[in-house]
Amino acid sequence: xxxxxxxxxxxxxxxxxxxxxxxxxxxxxxxxxxxxxxxxxxxxxxxxxxxxxxxxxxxxxxxxxxxxxxxxxxxxxxxxxxxxxxxxxxxxxxxxxxxxxxxxxxxxxxxxxxxxxxxxxxxxxxxxxxxxxxxxxxxxxxxxxxxxxxxxxxxxxxxxxxxxxxxxxxxxxxxxxxxxxxxxxxxxxxxxxxxxxxxxxxxxxxxxxxxxxxxxxxxxxxxxxxxxxxxxxxxxxxxxxxxxxxxxxxxxxxxxxxxxxxxxxxxxxxxxxxxxxxxxxxxxxxxxxxxxxxxxxxxxxxxxxxxxxxxxxxxxxxxxxxxxxxxxxxxxxxxxxxxxxxxxxxxxxxxxxxxxxxxxxxxx
Amino acid sequence: xxxxxxxxxxxxxxxxxxxxxxxxxxxxxxxxxxxxxxxxxxxxxxxxxxxxxxxxxxxxxxxxxxxxxxxxxxxxxxxxxxxxxxxxxxxxxxxxxxxxxxxxxxxxxxxxxxxxxxxxxxxxxxxxxxxxxxxxxxxxxxxxxxxxxxxxxxxxxxxxxxxxxxxxxxxxxxxxxxxxxxxxxxxxxxxxxxxxxxxxxxxxxxxxxxxxxxxxxxxxxxxxxxxxxxxxxxxxxxxxxxxxxxxxxxxxxxxxxxxxx
Ligand SMILES: Nc1ncnc2c1ncn2[C@@H]1O[C@H](COP(=O)(O)OP(=O)(O)OP(=O)(O)O)[C@@H](O)[C@H]1O
Ligand SMILES: [Mg+2]
Numbered sequence: 001x002x003x004x005x006x007x008x009x010x011x012x013x014x015x016x017x018x019x020x021x022x023x024x025x026x027x028x029x030x031x032x033x034x035x036x037x038x039x040x041x042x043x044x045x046x047x048x049x050x051x052x053x054x055x056x057x058x059x060x061x062x063x064x065x066x067x068x069x070x071x072x073x074x075x076x077x078x079x080x081x082x083x084x085x086x087x088x089x090x091x092x093x094x095x096x097x098x099x100x101x102x103x104x105x106x107x108x109x110x111x112x113x114x115x116x117x118x119x120x121x122x123x124x125x126x127x128x129x130x131x132x133x134x135x136x137x138x139x140x141x142x143x144x145x146x147x148x149x150x151x152x153x154x155x156x157x158x159x160x161x162x163x164x165x166x167x168x169x170x171x172x173x174x175x176x177x178x179x180x181x182x183x184x185x186x187x188x189x190x191x192x193x194x195x196x197x198x199x200x201x202x203x204x205x206x207x208x209x210x211x212x213x214x215x216x217x218x219x220x221x222x223x224x225x226x227x228x229x230x231x232x233x234x235x236x237x238x239x240x241x242x243x244x245x246x247x248x249x250x251x252x253x254x255x256x257x258x259x260x261x262x263x264x265x266x267x268x269x270x271x272x273x274x275x276x277x278x279x280x281x282x283x284x285x286x287x288x289x290x291x292x293x294x295x296x297x298x299x300x301x302x303x304x305x306x307x308x309x310x311x312x313x314x315x316x317x318x319x320x321x322x323x324x325x326x327x328x329x330x331x332x333x334x335x336x337x338x339x340x341x342x343x344x345x346x347x348x349x350x351x352x353x354x355x356x357x358x359x360x361x362x363x364x
Numbered sequence: 365x366x367x368x369x370x371x372x373x374x375x376x377x378x379x380x381x382x383x384x385x386x387x388x389x390x391x392x393x394x395x396x397x398x399x400x401x402x403x404x405x406x407x408x409x410x411x412x413x414x415x416x417x418x419x420x421x422x423x424x425x426x427x428x429x430x431x432x433x434x435x436x437x438x439x440x441x442x443x444x445x446x447x448x449x450x451x452x453x454x455x456x457x458x459x460x461x462x463x464x465x466x467x468x469x470x471x472x473x474x475x476x477x478x479x480x481x482x483x484x485x486x487x488x489x490x491x492x493x494x495x496x497x498x499x500x501x502x503x504x505x506x507x508x509x510x511x512x513x514x515x516x517x518x519x520x521x522x523x524x525x526x527x528x529x530x531x532x533x534x535x536x537x538x539x540x541x542x543x544x545x546x547x548x549x550x551x552x553x554x555x556x557x558x559x560x561x562x563x564x565x566x567x568x569x570x571x572x573x574x575x576x577x578x579x580x581x582x583x584x585x586x587x588x589x590x591x592x593x594x595x596x597x598x599x600x601x602x603x604x605x606x607x608x609x610x611x612x613x614x615x616x617x618x619x620x621x622x623x624x625x
Contacts, residue, residue, distance in 0.1 A: 268456060268458050268459075268460035269460050269461065269462050269463075271417075271422050271454075271456070271460060272454065272456060272460035272461070272526075272529075273462075273473060273476065274422060274449070275420055275422060275449060275452070275453065275454040275539075276449070276450070276453070276473060276474055276475075276476045276477050276529075276533050277446040277447065277448075277449035277450035277476065277477025277478075277533070278446070278473075278476035278477060279446060279476075279481065281481065281485065282476045282479075282481070282484055282485070285484070285485050286462055286465075286473050286476065287462070290462050290463070290464040290465060291462075291463075291464075293464070
């Protein structure tokens with residue numbers, strides 16, 4: 001039953017071509033993006049006016065850029081750079097995907113084309129970003145007076161919302177707690193499926209691993225506020241929607257942390273328990289679980305801490321907690337009351353932070 | 365080709381290639397008779413650990429076949445493989461106890477192969493097994509530490525707990541991968557004597573990798589040596605002289621009494 005030997009030759013060849021393609025793609029994207037930013041800045045500073053006679057806004061410029069041309073030239077340049085890297089030095093994509101030779105790596109950035117390209121790219125990004133995000137320093141520096149009564153309000157909290165604020169704060173902390181509590185068993189079970197060292201066995205388990213990982217990465221990429229919107233239309237406005245939103249996000253986050261912990265355990269006890277003739281479940285119970293319980297506890301408390309933070313604003317969209325009364329006060333400009341609520345939130349988050357840090361110190 | 369009744373472990377053309385084309389074992393043929401104390405010698409990286417781990421299928425050999433008391437373990441899967449593993453206990457250089465469990469639970473974990481699944485998942489074991497575990501601890505001389513956490517024990521004590529765990533498995537073969545290499549020289553004999561006891565008194569077959577030439581001469585009944593994954597020497601411990609030593613370890617090495625090689 002020999003494996004590996006015969007396969008390795010074509011496999012390395014294949015891997016090389018994949019790496020080449022990756023480097024080429026990265027370069028094409030970088031060069032095209034650089035081209036787009038150059039044309040953007042040229043148009044912005046050339047004083048071209050639109051049909052209304054006004055200077056073009058950033059969005060209007062973005063609409064007029066010659067994308068097909070830029071993509072084509074980006075791809076061609078990427079091709080050339082990857083072809084002639086021997087003369088002009090490795091391209092950024094090649095350097096990222098396959099690394100550079102020792103001699104080239106020793107050169108200072110200003111002696112390589114790649115270095116100059118990187119610097120140019122960062123500058124381009126900065127100036128393009130300045131225009132796209134409509135940075136306006138003069139306004140920022142001269143118009144403070146409008147905001148000053150807000151700041152004054154924050155420093156003169158009003159007592160009228162104190163009672164309701166404290167009640168909702170209790171709800172906020174419980175909301176975070178319930179989300180965390182519901183997340184623990186689900187994340188615990190999923191983390192074993194998302195741990196590479198436990199899923200090497202067969203093609204089926206490897207597929208489960210990939211599926212779990214991908215699902216969790218996607219779930220984590222969506223912010224809890226967005227999940228809250230989904231659950232509000234499902235179970236209605238209120239703290240339960242907030243619990244569900246934080247729960248989904250926590251499951252994904254905890255699964256990732258738990259499974260990484262499982263991947264870094266000492267394989268020794270796993271081997272020892274396997275050698276007794278134990279079954280997979282027993283190996284996990286004796287070889288894995290005792291090793292991961294303390295870090296799991298620590299991650300979970302940290303997650304509760306984060307969930308308290310998040311649950312203070314999940315009310316902005318209707319997910320319950322203190323944010324639910326904060327948002328209307330902001331809209332009405334009742335800054336004294338906003339000040340009270342912000343102080344309550346700050347104190348709670350600060351206390352949670354200290355408590356969770358203390359407990360975690362004790363565990364690990 | 366069927367192996368005789370007294371053959372405990374039999375390897376036929378066993379090879380192991382790790383991913384990345386690392387050849388750890390090549391065409392190893394070996395027969396170990398029941399009751400032998402076989403020592404495996406070899407430089408670091410010569411494949412000793414790989415060989416031992418192939419015997420109980422902690423690693424899958426990439427070629428060849430292995431029999432344990434006449435049944436082919438390389439053909440076994442699932443429950444059949446686990447049943448065969450129960451006959452082969454293993455002792456490790458790093459002891460590999462479950463550090464957060466008590467000494468007693470660690471010893472009881474040797475019975476997992478025959479324990480009921482559900483109770484075992486809650487760390488519950490039958491009273492009879494608990495008594496036998498205490499007796500096993502008594503035998504290795506640390507019964508009074510039964511309730512302590514495993515990582516509260518010294519290295520030598522931990523290795524004795526590991527021996528008690530192996531004993532609980534009721535094995536017919538013991539694999540020991542450098543069982544005393546991370547212990548103080550003074551403690552080595554105390555651990556080795558327990559392994560020897562299992563071999564002499566219970567008639568268990570022992571396959572043990574060692575680095576210390578004095579220990580080899582004292583405990584082994586037969587010695588084999590690996591070099592770059594191949595069996596290069598086989599003989600009685602008394603035959604280990606300067607020349608064979610150089611054959612095994614290369615011409616630069618010097619056998620020094622009482623030193624680790
Ligand atoms: N999991 C693995 N993946 C890849 N290569 C491995 C793996 N385990 C061992 N090897 C390689 O196989 C060869 C034999 O290793 P092995 O651990 O069996 O040697 P050893 O004789 O036990 O050495 P030591 O005395 O250091 O314990 C070495 O070259 C090692 O690098
Ligand atoms: Mg080894």
